[in-house]
Amino acid sequence: MLTVAEAVAGCRVFDGLPLRYLELTAGCAHFTRFDAGVAIFLEGGDADRFFVLREGRVTLEVFSPERGRIVVQTLGPGDALGWSWLFPPYRWHLDAMAREPVAAIAFDGACLRGKCDVDHELGYELLGRFGDLMLQRLQATRLQLLDVYAHGSR
Amino acid sequence: MAAGEPGQLTPRPARVLGRRRETPESATIALEPDGEPWMPGQFNMLYVCGVGEVAISISGDPGRPDRLLHTVRSVGMVSAALCRLRRGEHAGVRGPFGSTWPVAEARGRDVLVVAGGVGLAPLRPVVYELSRHRGDYGRVTLLYGARSPRDLLFRRELERWRRRIDVLVTVDRAAPGWTGDVGVVGSLLPRAALDPSNAVAMVCGPEVMMRFVLADLQRLGLPEAATWISMERNMHCAVGLCGHCQLGPAFVCRDGPVFRADAVGWMLGMKEV
Numbered sequence: 001m002l003t004v005a006e007a008v009a010g011c012r013v014f015d016g017l018p019l020r021y022l023e024l025t026a027g028c029a030h031f032t033r034f035d036a037g038v039a040i041f042l043e044g045g046d047a048d049r050f051f052v053l054r055e056g057r058v059t060l061e062v063f064s065p066e067r068g069r070i071v072v073q074t075l076g077p078g079d080a081l082g083w084s085w086l087f088p089p090y091r092w093h094l095d096a097m098a099r100e101p102v103a104a105i106a107f108d109g110a111c112l113r114g115k116c117d118v119d120h121e122l123g124y125e126l127l128g129r130f131g132d133l134m135l136q137r138l139q140a141t142r143l144q145l146l147d148v149y150a151h152g153s154r
Numbered sequence: 155m156a157a158g159e160p161g162q163l164t165p166r167p168a169r170v171l172g173r174r175r176e177t178p179e180s181a182t183i184a185l186e187p188d189g190e191p192w193m194p195g196q197f198n199m200l201y202v203c204g205v206g207e208v209a210i211s212i213s214g215d216p217g218r219p220d221r222l223l224h225t226v227r228s229v230g231m232v233s234a235a236l237c238r239l240r241r242g243e244h245a246g247v248r249g250p251f252g253s254t255w256p257v258a259e260a261r262g263r264d265v266l267v268v269a270g271g272v273g274l275a276p277l278r279p280v281v282y283e284l285s286r287h288r289g290d291y292g293r294v295t296l297l298y299g300a301r302s303p304r305d306l307l308f309r310r311e312l313e314r315w316r317r318r319i320d321v322l323v324t325v326d327r328a329a330p331g332w333t334g335d336v337g338v339v340g341s342l343l344p345r346a347a348l349d350p351s352n353a354v355a356m357v358c359g360p361e362v363m364m365r366f367v368l369a370d371l372q373r374l375g376l377p378e379a380a381t382w383i384s385m386e387r388n389m390h391c392a393v394g395l396c397g398h399c400q401l402g403p404a405f406v407c408r409d410g411p412v413f414r415a416d417a418v419g420w421m422l423g424m425k426e427v
Contacts, residue, residue, distance in 0.1 A: 012344065059336065071328040074335035078344050099333070139366065140338045144326045148360040149271035149301035152229060152386075 004029050007105055011052045013080045013129050021122050028111035034098040040081070041092045047084030048109045053077050056102035061095040073137075074099070083130050085109030162393055165201040165246025170239045171221055176307050180227040180272060181237040182213060185245060187222040192250035194257055194279035195384065195412040199392045200224060201246030202235040209389040209407070210236070211276035212250060217286055222247075225275035225307065251392045253412040255280045255356050256382055264292040264348035266376075268367050270299045270339050270359025274307045276384050276411075277358050285318040292353075294319040295346040299339025299363070302327045320347065339363065340370040350375035357415075358384040365422045368415055378416035385410045385418060402427045 005026040008014060014022060032051070034040055040051070040058060058081055060073045072094065075081055081104070084092050090109065116123030168185040175181050183200075192198075192212050201207040208230070214223030228234040239245060257280055265284060269277045277296075284294050296315065300306045302325050315321050322342045324335035335342065339359070355376055357367050364383050371381055387399035387406040394408030402421050404410065410418075421427045 057335070068330070071332070071336045073337045073341070074324065076335070076342075076345050140341050143338045143340070143363065143366050146362060147301065147326070148362045149299075149305060149326065152360060 004031060004105065007031070007054070008052075011080075011105065012078050013052060013133060017125055017129075021125055024115050024119070024122060025107070025112065025126075028108045028115070029105050032104050032106040034102040034104070036098055036100050036102075038098045040096040040098055040102070042095050043092055045092050047082065047090045047092045050080060050082035050085050050107050050109060051104040052107075053079050053081060054103040054105065056098060056100040056104075058102060059097050059099050061097055063095065069095075073140075080130075080133055083134060085113070086127070086130055162248060163391070165199070165207070165248050167244045168222065168247045170241055170243045170245060172241050173237075173239060176225060177305050179229075179305075180225060180307065182223055182225045182275075183236060183239055183245070184214075185222040185224070185247065187219060188247070190250060192216070192222075193254035194283060195255040195276060196250040196252045197276075197389075197392075197411060198222075198224065198247050198249035198251070199389070200226075200232075200236055201248070202232055202239070203244070203246065205235040206232040207246070207248075207390075208232040208236070209251075209392060211384070211411070213275035213278045215282040216279050217282060225272065225278075227272045248392060251407055253410055255384075255412055256354060257283050260284075260354040261287075261290045262292065262352075264353035265294045266343075266346055266348055266353060266355040266371075267294075267296045268298075268339060268343075268355060268357045268359070269296070270363040270367075271301065271305065272307065273359030273363075273384070274298055277356060278308065278311075280356060281315060281319070285315060288318050292349070293347050295348065296321045297339050297342045297346060298323045299342075299359070300325050303329050303332045303334070322346070338366065340367050343367075343370050343374055348376075353380060355381040356383075356412075357381065361386070361422060368419055368422070378419050379414060381415040381419075382412055383415050383418070384412050 008026040009022050058075045059071045061069045061071050171184040173181050173183050197209050197211045199207050200210050210224040213225040226233050226236045228237040324337050328336045357364050385406050389407045390396045390398045392407045394405040399406040
């Protein structure tokens with residue numbers, strides 16, 4: 001049976017992280033599950049965790065009084081969920097809903113931030129990884145905004 | 155059909171066998187074939203009498219030679235006229251022209267098919283071939299992105315294909331009731347099971363989308379030399395004479411439309427070409 005440390009070492013977001021930092025990171029992690037339809041977190045709530053999904057899909061949603069729930073992105077196995085734990089005021093900006101039964105690794109944000117305060121090298125490594133993740137999501141969002149399928153014969 | 159052959163500039167009449175509405179803006183036209191062999195990735199010049207001619211990729215099943223299918227998005231006068239053709243009417247056909255997807259070269263390797271919007275149409279013959287000869291390939295994954303659920307092509311077939319290959323579908327904008335994925339097609343790439351050291355990718359869609367996907371594929375470790383893309387330019391003659399479809403040193407009609415990405419990928423972001 002896979003241990004938390006082994007699962008953390010297999011996470012894409014931690015590719016290439018030195019073993020000592022993998023161990024520190026795994027020390028703040030545990031396995032968790034969510035039933036389909038459950039809110040993993042809600043907009044405005046305390047962003048005290050983040051997740052790496054192992055099974056199932058999660059939607060990131062915004063609620064609009066005029067349009068109801070608007071899904072802005074779907075995440076699946078291997079994807080990291082949540083970066084608000086890194087930045088004050090540590091509040092979620094979106095709702096995250098389990099669309100299917102979800103298995104994930106949950107990371108305690110305060111625990112990790114504490115370790116980063118003590119070891120800035122770990123903080124640098126993690127910020128670099130989450131910065132890259134944010135860059136990818138920003139690029140994807142730009143592509144969505146371009147609405148590339150709206151015109152032309154393709 | 156190669157450049158220089160007699161009759162390649164003269165459309166042959168083809169009877170319309172039927173028309174199927176795919177989305178509010180696109181339709182698949184079935185023409186009576188005239189026996190010209192074709193390969194996945196190739197295109198025909200379709201002519202509507204009194205309106206004009208346009209290059210359209212063949213979207214049918216290579217294993218069904220009894221009908222010649224083209225999926226057309228109505229974006230101009232000619233394509234709109236094609237989408238209005240009725241059974242029994244005639245269109246003009248020149249072709250087939252152009253290069254082909256590397257279906258044979260992909261044997262024994264993982265295959266990733268990435269389509270955006272109507273870009274699934276030129277790749278559909280590939281999916282048919284991969285499904286028919288499923289045992290000849292490693293893991294086969296189709297990633298398909300569209301603007302919204304109503305813009306998805308071949309919805310029933312997507313479900314059928316799931317029995318033979320992995321199919322992941324996403325839309326840029328969800329609609330009420332949509333339970334599939336939301337996000338750009340490149341965001342599905344990490345979920346595709348493939349060995350980058352022994353895989354082939356075939357990509358077709360709007361050029362901006364292909365640029366993003368090529369970058370994502372490189373992040374995954376798939377080299378440009380293992381990636382093929384289908385380019386689209388303003389094709390008129392289809393035989394490399396008129397120069398309208400020039401892309402740097404290449405003519406898309408003659409040297410493409412399917413190119414290995416290392417041949418043209420560097421030009422995708424260039425405003426001058």
